Amino acid sequence: MTAMQTIQLFVFLLAGFVGFQTISRIPPLLHTPLMAATNAISGISLVASLVLAGSAAGMLATVLGTIAVACAVTNIVGGFLITDRMLAMFKRTEPAESKLADTTGASHHD
Amino acid sequence: MTETVIQVAYLIAAFLFITALRALGRPDSARRGMQLAAFGMAVAVAATLLHARIVTYEWIAIGAVLGAAAGYPLGMWVPMTAMPQRIALSHAFGALAATLVGVGEYSHDLAVGAITRTHVLALSFEVLLGSLTVTGSAMAFGKLQEILPGRPVTFPYQNIVNLVLVAAGVGCLAWLIAYPIDARVFVSMIVIAAVVGVLFVLPIGGADMPVVVSLLNSYAGLAAVATGFAIDNNILIIVGALDGLSGLILSLAMSKAMNRSFANVLFGAFGADGSVASAEAAGGEMSETNSENAALRLAYAERVIMVPGYGLAVSQAQHQMRELGELIQKRGGEVRYAIHPVAGRMPGHMNVLLAEAGVPYDKLIDMDEINERFAETDVAVVVGANDVVNPAAQTNRASPIFGMPILKVADAKSVLVLKRGRGKGFSGVDNDLFVDPKTSMLFGDARESLLDLGAEVKSA
Numbered sequence: 076m077t078a079m080q081t082i083q084l085f086v087f088l089l090a091g092f093v094g095f096q097t098i099s100r101i102p103p104l105l106h107t108p109l110m111a112a113t114n115a116i117s118g119i120s121l122v123a124s125l126v127l128a129g130s131a132a133g134m135l136a137t138v139l140g141t142i143a144v145a146c147a148v149t150n151i152v153g154g155f156l157i158t159d160r161m162l163a164m165f166k167r168t169e170p171a172e173s174k175l176a177d178t179t180g181a182s183h184h185d
Numbered sequence: 186m187t188e189t190v191i192q193v194a195y196l197i198a199a200f201l202f203i204t205a206l207r208a209l210g211r212p213d214s215a216r217r218g219m220q221l222a223a224f225g226m227a228v229a230v231a232a233t234l235l236h237a238r239i240v241t242y243e244w245i246a247i248g249a250v251l252g253a254a255a256g257y258p259l260g261m262w263v264p265m266t267a268m269p270q271r272i273a274l275s276h277a278f279g280a281l282a283a284t285l286v287g288v289g290e291y292s293h294d295l296a297v298g299a300i301t302r303t304h305v306l307a308l309s310f311e312v313l314l315g316s317l318t319v320t321g322s323a324m325a326f327g328k329l330q331e332i333l334p335g336r337p338v339t340f341p342y343q344n345i346v347n348l349v350l351v352a353a354g355v356g357c358l359a360w361l362i363a364y365p366i367d368a369r370v371f372v373s374m375i376v377i378a379a380v381v382g383v384l385f386v387l388p389i390g391g392a393d394m395p396v397v398v399s400l401l402n403s404y405a406g407l408a409a410v411a412t413g414f415a416i417d418n419n420i421l422i423i424v425g426a427l428d429g430l431s432g433l434i435l436s437l438a439m440s441k442a443m444n445r446s447f448a449n450v451l452f453g454a455f456g457a458d459g460s461v462a463s464a465e466a467a468g469g470e471m472s473e474t475n476s477e478n479a480a481l482r483l484a485y486a487e488r489v490i491m492v493p494g495y496g497l498a499v500s501q502a503q504h505q506m507r508e509l510g511e512l513i514q515k516r517g518g519e520v521r522y523a524i525h526p527v528a529g530r531m532p533g534h535m536n537v538l539l540a541e542a543g544v545p546y547d548k549l550i551d552m553d554e555i556n557e558r559f560a561e562t563d564v565a566v567v568v569g570a571n572d573v574v575n576p577a578a579q580t581n582r583a584s585p586i587f588g589m590p591i592l593k594v595a596d597a598k599s600v601l602v603l604k605r606g607r608g609k610g611f612s613g614v615d616n617d618l619f620v621d622p623k624t625s626m627l628f629g630d631a632r633e634s635l636l637d638l639g640a641e642v643k644s645a
Contacts, residue, residue: 079417080303086419087410090199090426097206098431103526103551105209106435106533107268110402112209112219114275116202117428119226120282120409122195122233123416127289128248129239133296139289141248146282148252149259150275155223156260157271161537162216168545 108161115154121147187235194232195420201225202424206431212546229420265541266498269398269530270329276401277322283408284315284375290415291371304415305365309358309374311411316375318404320382325397328386329530335391343388344452350381389451392495392572394530395439396450403432435532442526442552444578444588469620471607476634479601479627480641486563489513490555491522492592493535496569496605496631503542505635506568510544512642521548523555523565523592525573556593565597567618569604569631575616600624603634 101109124147128140201221208218239245263271287308294300294308327333340346357374361367389397406429413421440447483489491506510520522544528535536549550558559565567574574594577584594600595618602624618624627634 076303080414083414083417083419083422087414087422087426090423091430093203094206094427094430095434097203097210098427098434100210101206102210103438103524103533104536104546104549105212105215106438107272107531107537108215108533109206109209109431110272110399110435110532111268112205112222113402113406113428113431114272114279115219116205116222116226116424117279117406117409119198119202119229119420119424120279120286120412121230123286123412123418123421124248124282125230125233125245126236126238126416127286127293128244129234129236129241130293131241132293135292136289137244139285141244143282143285143289144245144248145251145255146278146285148249149256150278150282151226152253152256153259154256154275155219155226156257157263158219159216160261161265161540162212162219164537164540164543165212165215165546166540166543167213168547 105162105165108158108165111154111158111161114150115158118147118151118154121151187237191232191235192419194228195418198225198229199420199423202427206427264501265503265537266501267330268537269394269534270326272531273322273325273329273398273401276398276405277319277326279405280315280318280322280401280408283405283412284312284319286412287311287315287415288375291368295366295368300365302362302365305361306358307411307415309361309371311408311415312371312375313354313358313378314404314408314411316378317382317385318401318408320379321386321397321404322382322401324383324386325394325401328389328391329394337388337390339388343384347381347384350377350384353377354381385451391530392527393443393450395527395532395534396436396443396447398531399432399436399439400451401432403429403436406430406432439527439532442590444586444590469622471619471626472622472624474601474625474627476627476637476641479625480638481645482564482599482601483509483513483518483566483638484516484642484645486513486518488558488562488564489518489520490559490562490565490594490597491520492565492567492570492574492594493522493524493539494528494568494570494573495530495534496571498529498534498538499569500605500631502568502630502632502635503538505632505639507539507542507544509566509635509639509642510548512639516642516645521550521555521558523552523559523594524549525552525570525592528570528573552590552592556596559593559596562597563599565594565600567594567600567602567604568635571616574618576621577615577617580617594618595621595623598623601627603627603629603631605630 124143127136128144205218205222208214291308328335354377357370360370406425409421409425513520524535572586574592576595578586578589578591
């Protein structure tokens with residue numbers, strides 16, 4: 076194993092540890108947005124697809140790379156949009172006096 | 186120099202991603218955090234375009250335009266009721282990208298003629314997990330979208346067949362480490378993994394989908410980790426680890442909420458045949474009511490708890506539920522919503538559904554907390570939920586769902602169950618709650634019933 080691979084294992088281990096600490100604290104209330112969010116973030120695999128699609132290393136690499144770019148961008152665009160849309164819907168109870176005005180259901184229009 | 190710029194950009198992105206996950210711990214900071222994460226993504230992608238290996242941008246542009254065209258509707262137009270299949274689909278996309286990159290890198294290596302054992306190991310893991318996740322997620326999507334039958338599909342020796350295939354896949358991997366340039370084995374491995382993905386989801390029923398969707402999330406993340414190792418990219422390792430762990434944590438939470446082991450969910454084919462329903466129910470008759478009587482009770486109740494289940498999503502009645510809740514509140518009643526972790530088809534499904542309808546999130550209460558409140562509740566309204574409120578899970582040792590934590594609806598002073606018909610739920614288990622003397626059944630489509638109740642409460 077090379078020094079670089081050892082460092083990569085360190086990175087993996089530490090990221091896993093930080094991830095566990097962080098994600099365990101997310102309440103069940105937000106588990107669906109969490110899934111959408113990790114989906115969006117994992118679209119970072121785009122950086123690998125970009126290199127493949129742009130490297131001009133033959134027909135196969137270009138075709139595979141282009142499809143991979145399309146998939147990753149789909150997840151990034153769709154993922155961040157839907158996460159934002161979902162999170163925008165989570166609202167606290169409003170102060171009592173504004174309640175009457177809110178019963179029309181206008182709040183879920185976007 | 187460019188390499189340093191790229192690495193610094195990745196560092197910024199990694200920091201912002203982890204910050205975003207921290208922000209997701211609270212509803213009021215979550216949105217801001219995700220916007221920062223999107224910014225981090227933009228930085229990382231922009232920096233990558235400077236990469237030395239990228240010499241042409243045409244195909245990148247084409248892919249990006251196609252992706253944006255597909256991503257926009259998937260982000261903006263998909264209704265919250267369809268969220269589980271939407272998420273399953275994006276797992277498939279993510280895994281497909283990883284698999285294709287793996288194949289591309291492998292063919293690049295072959296062409297260059299430089300391929301090390303550790304590299305082929307990482308690439309093999311990448312395409313194995315990737316390919317399995319692509320077909321598995323596609324299957325999950327099909328089941329959730331009801332293109333495929335939602336019931337578990339079983340055939341003789343299923344688990345043995347699966348095991349043999351997995352062994353064959355691992356065998357291919359071992360072979361490749363010994364003979365890295367054997368492209369045929371590499372391709373066979375991808376095909377085997379794809380078949381395993383299909384067979385793995387085939388025997389899993391609709392109600393177990395929360396576990397499967399979470400687990401596929403985890404695999405997609407691990408595929409990304411393998412990609413990171415294969416192309417020496419730390420940001421992919423970090424994000425893959427976060428993604429993989431998040432999926433794992435969620436699937437463990439879901440299994441726990443069903444009191445079932447991973448193995449049981451994955452290989453048990455729960456609800457596949459009629460035999461599981463043989464456990465005797467308490468017996469007794471269901472007592473039916475009409476919307477007028479039921480509404481009267483709701484109108485004069487002091488404390489009401491709504492208990493939504495997957496049936497609410499099916500009949501898209503979340504707005505009607507919120508309206509009924511508001512009408513009761515206007516008359517002075519207190520309304521809360523009880524959320525079971527596995528109600529619905531993915532983790533947190535009921536929460537987003539009701540948040541979409543405009544229910545404030547402080548009214549959405551998790552199982553452990555709400556269970557203490559049922560005893561002081563006048564009416565518990567169960568809409569499209571079945572197994573998650575079945576007292577047999579606690580009282581009947583012979584019941585297939587025995588041991589599963591439930592919402593203690595039966596503790597309420599009275600119970601109103603809105604149900605499509607008299608049939609059994611997904612698991613085919615009789616529900617003692619429905620024949621409890623304090624339970625009244627209101628049959629019909631959930632949406633219609635909630636509308637009727639709303640109208641009656643208004644005029645009561």
